[in-house]
Amino acid sequence: MSFVSICGKNTIRSTSATLLLLLLLLLTLTLPTAVEAQYTYTTNKGTITITGYTGSGGAVTIPEIIDGMPVTSIGNSAFSGKSSVTSVTIPNSVTNIGSSAFANCTSLTHFVMPNSITSIGQYAFSYCTSLTNLAIPDSVTDLASYVVYGCSSLSNIVIPNSVTNIGFAAFYFCTNLSTITVGTRNNLYSSLDGVLFDKSQMSSIIATT
Numbered sequence: 095m096s097f098v099s100i101c102g103k104n105t106i107r108s109t110s111a112t113l114l115l116l117l118l119l120l121l122t123l124t125l126p127t128a129v130e131a132q133y134t135y136t137t138n139k140g141t142i143t144i145t146g147y148t149g150s151g152g153a154v155t156i157p158e159i160i161d162g163m164p165v166t167s168i169g170n171s172a173f174s175g176k177s178s179v180t181s182v183t184i185p186n187s188v189t190n191i192g193s194s195a196f197a198n199c200t201s202l203t204h205f206v207m208p209n210s211i212t213s214i215g216q217y218a219f220s221y222c223t224s225l226t227n228l229a230i231p232d233s234v235t236d237l238a239s240y241v242v243y244g245c246s247s248l249s250n251i252v253i254p255n256s257v258t259n260i261g262f263a264a265f266y267f268c269t270n271l272s273t274i275t276v277g278t279r280n281n282l283y284s285s286l287d288g289v290l291f292d293k294s295q296m297s298s299i300i301a302t303t
Contacts, residue, residue, distance in 0.1 A: 129157055130157060130160050130161065131148075132147060132148055132149035133146065133147055133148070133149075133156075133157075133160065134146035134147075134148065135160060135165075136169070137161075137163060140163055140164075141163055141164055141165075141166040141167070142160045142161070142163050142164065142165045142166065142167075143165075143166070143167040143168075143169045144156065144160075144165060144167070144168050144169055144172050145169040145172055146169075146172055147172060147173050147176055147179075150178065151176060151177075151178025151179045151180065151201075152178065152179070152180055152181075153180060153181045153183075154179055154181065154182050154183070155182075155183045155185075156168070156182065156183065156184055156185055156188070157185065158185035158186065158187045159187075164187040165185060165187050165188055166187055166188060166189055166190065167188065167189065167190040167191075167192065168184070168188060168190070168191045168192055168195045168196075169192045169195065170192035170193045170194055170195065170215065171192070171193070171194045171195065171197065172192065172195050172196075173195060173196045173199055174194050174195070174196070174197045174198055174199075175197070175198045175199070176196075176199050177198070177199065177200045177201050178201060179196075179199050179201060179202055180201050180202060180203055180204070181202065181203060181204035181205065181206075182196065182199075182202065182204075182205050182206070183206045184205075184206060184207050184208055184211065185208065186208045186209075186210045187210065188208070188210060188211060189210055189211060189212050189213065190211070190212065190213045190215075191207075191211060191213065191214045191215060191218050192215045192218070193215035193216045193217055193218065193238075194215070194216070194217040194218065194220065195215065195218050196218060196219050196222060197217050197218070197219070197220045197221055197222070198220070198221045198222070199219075199222050200221065200222065200223050200224060201224055202219075202222045202224055202225050203224045203225060203226065205219070205222075205225065205228060207229070207230070207231045208231060209231045209232055209233045210231075210233065211231045211233055211234055212233050212234060212235070213234070213236070214230070214234055214236075214237065214238055214241060215238050215241075216238040216239050216240050216241065216261070217238075217240045217241070217243060218238065218241050218242075219241060219242045219245060220240055220241075220242065220243040220244050220245070221243070221244040221245070222242070222245050222248075223244070223245065223246050223247055224247055225242075225245050225247060225248055226247050226248060226249050226250070227248070227249070227250045227251070228242065228245075228248065228250075228251050228252070229251075229252040230251070230252060230253055230254055230257065231254065231256075232254035232255055232256050232277065233254075233256055234254065234256055234257060235256055235257060235258050235259065236257070236258070236259045236261070237253070237257055237259065237260045237261055237264050238261045238264070239261030239262040239263055239264060240261070240262075240263050240264065240266065241261065241264050242264065242265060242268055243263060243264075243265075243266050243267060243268075244266070244267045244268070245267075245268050245271075246267065246268065246269050246270060247270055248268045248270060248271050249270045249271060249272050249273060250271075250272070250273040250274075250275070251265075251271065251273075251274055251275070252275045253274065253275065253276045253277065253280065253283060253285075253290070254277045254280070255277035255278075255279040255280045255281075256277075256280075257280060257282075257283065258281070258282055259282075260283070260290075260299065272288055273288035274288055274289065274290040275288075276290065280293070281293065283299070
């Protein structure tokens with residue numbers, strides 16, 4: 095085999111490897127852009143608030159960074175009525191979930207919130223009729239009024255130690271709600287046999303209708 099033939103083959107291999115690396119780099123750059131394109135958003139002082147979702151649904155993982163800025167808030171009604179969404183994972187950068195943010199997501203069965211969340215707005219999960227379980231992060235202090243209103247499949251909810259206020263009608267029309275678990279170090283609320291009480295367990299608090 096001639097020297098020229100060997101050099102030619104090595105050149106082809108080198109060119110192919112370079113093209114493959116460039117293709118992988120292009121895919122790496124394109125995929126985040128495609129994900130970001132599923133959201134509408136506003137910016138405020140270098141942070142992102144998601145205001146809408148235009149994706150195809152299914153399992154949704156909200157990005158931590160959009161356009162080089164951290165996603166810190168899910169805006170009011172951002173996912174409202176997105177019946178094709180089946181699960182949502184919120185990144186650690188998010189601190190606020192707005193009013194009605196996921197209202198009427200009727201196929202939503204699974205929702206993951208990090209401990210960065212401090213605020214959840216009214217009606218945030220109202221009429222998520224397929225949602226069966228919800229764990230509130232141990233960073234939220236206030237459960238807003240009507241927060242899971244009309245979640246007719248919800249059977250279990252976990253209230254952490256951090257919660258100091260449960261708003262009016264928070265659990266109204268959660269007709270299958272059978273188990274409420276409260277953190278043992280919560281100063282205002284407690285649970286016994288799946289029922290929500292005040293700390294002294296002298297009076298029941300929960301109302302579902």
